[in-house]
Amino acid sequence: MTASNRHYGSGDDAAHLRGLLADAPEWDLPPARHLHHRSMLLREIDQEQMAAPTPETPALQRQWLRPALLLPATAIALTGALVLALPGTEQEPGAKAEATEAQQAAAKDVVLTLDRIAAASMQIDVKPVRDDQFVYIRSLVRSNEGTFDGPVRLGAPHRREIWVSQDSAPVTRTGTIRESGKGVPMSGQRIPIENASQQGVPAGIDRPTYQWLAKLPTDTDALRRLLYAQTRPLENESKDQAVFRKIGGLLNETVMPPANAAALYKTVATIPGVSVTPDATDAAGRHGIGITREETGTAARDEWIFDRNSFTLLGSRSYLTHTAGTKPSTLYNSTAIMETGVVDRDDREPADKQKTA
Template identity: 50%
Template sequence: MNAATPSPGEAEAAELARLLPESDEDEWQLPPGRHLHYKDVLMHQIDHDTDHAQQAPAAASPRRRLLRPAVLMPAAAAFAAAGILLATLPSGNTDGVRDMGSGDGSTSDAAVTLGRIANASLKADTQRVKASQFVYTRSLVQGNEGELNAEVKLGAPYKQESWMSQDPAPVTNLGMNRESGKGATMPGQDVPIETSVVDGSEDSGAIPEGLERPTYNWLASLPTDPDALLKKLYAETQVIEGEETKAQAVFDKIGDLVSSTVMPPENAAALYKVVAKLPGVTEVPDAVDAAGRHGIGITLDESSWATREVWIFDKKSFEYLGSRGYMTKNHKPGGKPGKGGNPEVLYGSSAILERAVVDQKGMEPEAADKRG
């Protein structure tokens, strides 16, 4: 491969960037859980293609991912993800960026804790959500702002509000986001969350309720028996071939569900019981969300991936607080995970501050209470 020929990883990023809207008005940010998830997907795919190119003289054409039906991802976020992937992990003063997220927890500890979380979930007073309503989430988010080939650099935390449609019918407009604060990409703007299709496709890109667009109605239809639910999730969760195990994909998918949805207590409890059955799940005795709240962490040793996510729960109520994302290896040839032997680097975190059900997109819970 000569200097003028882009690597498969670079081609992948370029292709994704080509499909993204050029206008800032079309850009938006994902809810916290999905933002980290799709960032991970892009990172892992480029990582895989780059490694393959270094090992094989004539690499195959890069595979196309996240094309259709896919939620639109802003160009800024795409290049930030690529920046994390190609980054040299922090050297020198990191201002607290380098952070060990793993503890001395064990698989048995995790099973006990997940059982307690499941029991606490059963006691939740969850409001049933109508198809015409929206799930509202207010979060504090902190992500990487490092440039390409630069160290990971956490940006300022910012508030993110999201309204997700609960319509069971296939839709192209999934909801709306609103950001505010110093680290916000588009502060004060109401930005629609929409789907996209490959140019020339006759498919509208509409997404029905299901695993990729979990509504309250769909979540309520899931089996509450942990074994039956595990079987269903294993059958329906897609994996990145050669990059992750089925258990890793299911863990991440459940993380999306518990972080950004409202569901019946029985279904929430069943999901946590499923997590306890996944191989490699461990407990982190102390983990901190983006709001600085300490809690118990649940994570999965994603040894085949470049990142690892920690879910954080309150130590007394076992309520879900937020998550932290770590890079677990360096992406430069011959590089080491972190200076001084640290194997992980924090690249993002979130904190769920409020979750509610509202009647209209853009309505805040206080306004909804007054109307009721």
């Protein structure tokens, strides 16, 4: 058989033709790059296989592959777990390890910071407060002066004084408030309790007084059980967030024994999702450390601010996180505690005041 009569395509002929060609040049890729390209190729193949519609579900599969194009922005946050499970979004093992290490470091930072705050609260000299007395707080406040359904417009800091009744018996008014500044009243106004019956509201978790706070357990586990049992979440609010918010209310504009304050701070460290803000500023412009917690169920986030050195409570900030018409983390309220004290009447300032750093 002559060469002109061969049928090209047989095994021998293919080998003969390969022998006539020069060797293909080799690409000098390091092993790591080979593995990278191999991983990318396999991932693309997997995506193509996932994208190929089956007779049973001709369109569903393609819809789930691109959720960001189909869901509104508010729904994307709620389906984060689903998106993470889709092809092409899975983290590499190294990235997962780094994320886990970062989470562990953040959790340790929360515990360490709150332990320091608890230890500092134990050093404060607190005299017992009688039922017939008032806790006095003077602070600077910046609040939203915008319309109810309009954009947030934070006003200038103004002075706020409050006298909180410490009466353990049922009352219909919690005390007296006096604010001075543009758009706020100059004279003192008594603070009625919302939805209070004629018999009034006794001291308790929704109206904390010195005597009630002093009776709370100082054991962290026992205090945590009590707070989780007695705290009522708001609409769309988790129990963890509700307890975090409630502890903030117990610490705000109150006076309590040092052991009870320390126990509350240690309880905060047991709530999942709490984080530390390295730099936070109160309404007076003082910089400190922030303690905060955020979740998707509510549209607001509160942050407590503590002095970097003394770890005393300086004030707080409140943000709108994902409300229509506002940018993420829009500040709508800020406070700075300037003085605290105890008085016998709700029209007097204390002679022995405790100034906040």
